[in-house]
Each structure stands twice: as C-alpha cells, then as structure tokens.
Amino acid sequence: MRIDIVTKEFPPEIYGGAGVHVAELSRVLAQHVELRVRAFGAPRPEDYHGATVNSYNVPADLADANPAIQTLGVDLSIVPDIAGADVVHSHTWYANMAGHLASLLHGIPHVLSAHSLEPLRPWKAEQLGGGYAVSSWAEKTAYEAAAAIIAVSDGMRQDILKSYPNVDPARVKVVHNGIDVSQWTRDEGEDAVRTLGINPEKPSVVFVGRNTRQKGVPYLLQAAAKLPADVQLVLCLGAADTPALAEQTNKLIAELQSQREGVILIERMLPRAELIQVLSHATAFACPSIYEPLGIVNLEAMACGAAVVASATGGIPEVVKDGETGLLVAIEQLTDGTGTPLDPDKFVNDFADALIKVVEDPAKARAMGVAGRARVEEHFSWESIAETTLEVYRSVLK
Numbered sequence: 001m002r003i004d005i006v007t008k009e010f011p012p013e014i015y016g017g018a019g020v021h022v023a024e025l026s027r028v029l030a031q032h033v034e035l036r037v038r039a040f041g042a043p044r045p046e047d048y049h050g051a052t053v054n055s056y057n058v059p060a061d062l063a064d065a066n067p068a069i070q071t072l073g074v075d076l077s078i079v080p081d082i083a084g085a086d087v088v089h090s091h092t093w094y095a096n097m098a099g100h101l102a103s104l105l106h107g108i109p110h111v112l113s114a115h116s117l118e119p120l121r122p123w124k125a126e127q128l129g130g131g132y133a134v135s136s137w138a139e140k141t142a143y144e145a146a147a148a149i150i151a152v153s154d155g156m157r158q159d160i161l162k163s164y165p166n167v168d169p170a171r172v173k174v175v176h177n178g179i180d181v182s183q184w185t186r187d188e189g190e191d192a193v194r195t196l197g198i199n200p201e202k203p204s205v206v207f208v209g210r211n212t213r214q215k216g217v218p219y220l221l222q223a224a225a226k227l228p229a230d231v232q233l234v235l236c237l238g239a240a241d242t243p244a245l246a247e248q249t250n251k252l253i254a255e256l257q258s259q260r261e262g263v264i265l266i267e268r269m270l271p272r273a274e275l276i277q278v279l280s281h282a283t284a285f286a287c288p289s290i291y292e293p294l295g296i297v298n299l300e301a302m303a304c305g306a307a308v309v310a311s312a313t314g315g316i317p318e319v320v321k322d323g324e325t326g327l328l329v330a331i332e333q334l335t336d337g338t339g340t341p342l343d344p345d346k347f348v349n350d351f352a353d354a355l356i357k358v359v360e361d362p363a364k365a366r367a368m369g370v371a372g373r374a375r376v377e378e379h380f381s382w383e384s385i386a387e388t389t390l391e392v393y394r395s396v397l398k
Contacts (some may be wrong), residue, residue: 008040024382059074069134085102089393090142096143151173199262208275209236212240285307308325
C-alpha cells in the first residue's frame with residue numbers, strides 16, 4: 001500500500017503541533033507502508049526513517065501573492081506527483097486542497113486529519129485578510145468530499161460536525177495525537193535551565209507555544225500577576241500572529257517584569273533537549289488555550305513529569321485528568337467561533353487559583369507529574385496511533 005502524506009510542516013520546518021504529529025506519524029508509518037511525504041518548503045533530506053520526502057516551494061510567479069493563494073499554488077504543484085498512490089492523506093487546510101484535487105484527478109481516496117478548524121479561528125482574518133475566506137473555502141470543500149476525516153480528539157470530532165453539518169458523521173474517526181515516550185523523558189539536569197536564567201531551586205510555571213489568539217497568552221499573563229512572589233514564570237513564546245497581539249502581550253509582559261522577579265521570556269524555539277529540561281523542572285505547566293483540538297504540548301509536559309493546569313476546552317479534557325495529572329479550569333465561551341470567555345475576569349482568577357494550588361503543594365504537583373507520565377505511556381504512544389491510522393486507510397479502500 002502506497003500512502004502519500006501532504007503537509008505544510010515537516011522537519012526541519014516545524015512550528016506547531018501539527019508538524020510534530022506528521023513527523024512522528026510518518027516515522028512509524030514508514031515501517032508498515034510505502035510512504036511518500038510531500039511537504040511545503042525548501043529542499044530537505046529525501047529519506048526520513050524510510051519515508052521518501054519531496055519538497056515544494058511557492059511558485060516564483062506567486063511570490064508577492066496573498067499567503068492563501070501561495071498555499072494553493074504549492075498544492076497545485078504537488079497534485080500531479082501523487083499519481084500512483086493508493087491513498088492521499090492531508091494535514092491542515094494548507095494541504096487539504098492538494099489532497100482533494102489529487103483524489104479527483106487520480107481517483108483515489110482522500111483522508112484528512114483535522115488539527116484545527118478555520119471557522120473556529122476567525123482571528124486569522126487579521127493575518128490573511130481575504131485569504132481567510134479562501135482558506136475557509138478550501139477547508140470546507142475538502143472536508144465535505146473526503147473519504148474519511150481523522151479528528152485528533154472527540155472534542156474536535158464534535159467541532160467538525162458542528163462546523164460542517166453536511167459531513168457524514170460515520171466518516172469522522174477519532175485518532176488521538178501521540179508522543180514518542182522514548183524521546184520525551186524527564187531530565188533533572190540543571191545546565192540548560194540555569195543557562196536560560198531559570199532557578200531550578202524555585203517553583204516555576206512554564207508556558208510553551210505560539211503567540212496566537214487561540215493559546216490564550218494574555219489570560220495567563222494576567223493570572224501570573226497573582227502568583228506567589230517566589231514563583232517563576234517561564235514563557236517559551238513564539239512570535240505573535242499580529243502586531244496588535246504583539247503589542248498587547250509585550251505590554252503585559254513588561255508590566256509583570258516591573259512588578260516581580262523571575263519573569264523569563266524565551267523568544268526562540270528551544271532544541272528538544274533544552275525544552276525537556278525546562279519542562280522537567282516545571283512545577284506546573286500552563287495551557288490557557290481558548291481553542292485546542294488536543295494539545296501535543298500537554299503530552300510533552302506530562303511525559304516530562306510536569307503537572308498540567310489547563311483550560312477545560314476542546315480535546316484537553318481527553319488528555320489531562322482533573323485532580324490526577326493536573327487541574328482543569330472551567331471556561332464558558334462565546335459560541336461565535338472566537339472562543340472568547342464569557343467572563344474573562346472569572347477565567348483569569350480561576351486559572352490563577354489553580355496555578356497557585358499546584359505551586360503551593362510541590363509534593364502533590366510531583367505526584368500529578370508521575371501520574372501524567374504513566375498516562376502518556378499507556379494511552380498516547382505513536383505505535384498504537386499508527387495502527388489505528390492504518391485501519392482508517394484500510395476502511396476507505398474497501
């Protein structure tokens with residue numbers, strides 16, 4: 001069986017959970033099928049753990065086009081090369097149209113994995129302008145025609161059926177994200193954290209993620225102002241999606257740094273070994289997302305033995321067990337697609353209370369971390385996820 005995976009992100013160009021997912025899934029799938037990965041970006045090594053990798057840049061004549069149009073240009077350049085595949089599997093809207101058109105052109109089933117949904121990310125219009133309407137059209141068209149849709153959580157499955165009511169529920173399968181537990185394991189060394197300015201002898205709250213609306217960074221920054229004075233806040237924070245969000249978060253960070261010590265801002269993607277050490281020293285890992293289909297970063301934190309404090313939205317409750325591997329913070333949200341808390345002040349206060357409860361009881365936090373590691377090992381290994389994904393492929397070939 002030949003499977004062609006189409007993805008925007010692939011090593012070494014990874015900036016989010018979807019990219020991590022595709023890289024790990026490809027590593028394991030290549031042991032079972034003939035796997036060809038078709039990835040956006042500059043040329044990269046053509047062999048990845050047995051998978052054949054081809055890279056595709058934006059066509060030169062679209063260099064100045066809207067990013068959404070550039071994406072469609074890459075998709076079109078990929079479509080002819082998928083000839084001969086048994087199944088095409090696309091990840092995120094960026095790749096969905098390549099999968100959809102290849103399905104039509106070559107007469108093969110299109111499976112797509114849902115890592116996020118455009119209707120639930122309306123703030124992307126701030127970035128893409130009219131390109132957001134293009135990305136929304138591309139996603140909707142692909143979802144309604146796909147032979148099967150893989151949702152990374154049951155919460156995501158519900159969101160898909162709500163956002164796209166014309167999709168047959170029988171075609172939407174739940175296959176959770178996973179993690180390589182052999183790579184993500186606790187490291188209590190101190191060299192990396194001390195170099196980054198983190199004091200391993202003091203409690204810390206750690207955040208890792210992109211600075212997008214969905215990650216809820218401003219809510220965390222407001223909650224952090226209420227933490228005990230000796231608690232460090234470590235922000236491994238990617239670039240903001242928009243100038244407005246950058247201005248908002250920069251102002252909140254500056255205010256925090258003027259009020260308290262131990263606010264550590266890391267504005268680069270840390271190598272895995274350094275990130276593992278940061279997570280291993282976290283008293284609490286914070287995930288204040290207002291939209292999160294599953295959240296691989298929570299799995300990474302749990303694998304490193306950190307207690308997780310997270311908003312109870314999307315697929316997060318399928319990962320974090322409240323009171324066992326961390327604490328879930330209830331959040332009532334607008335139903336307009338933005339996910340905005342109905343009562344932002346209450347959410348901030350509740351999130352702060354949960355963080356304080358964890359950092360003030362380090363023994364309990366450590367026990368939650370141990371339970372989190374056990375849960376990851378038992379339920380989220382890539383080997384089991386790859387086998388379930390293969391079952392989806394087989395189902396669309398019958």
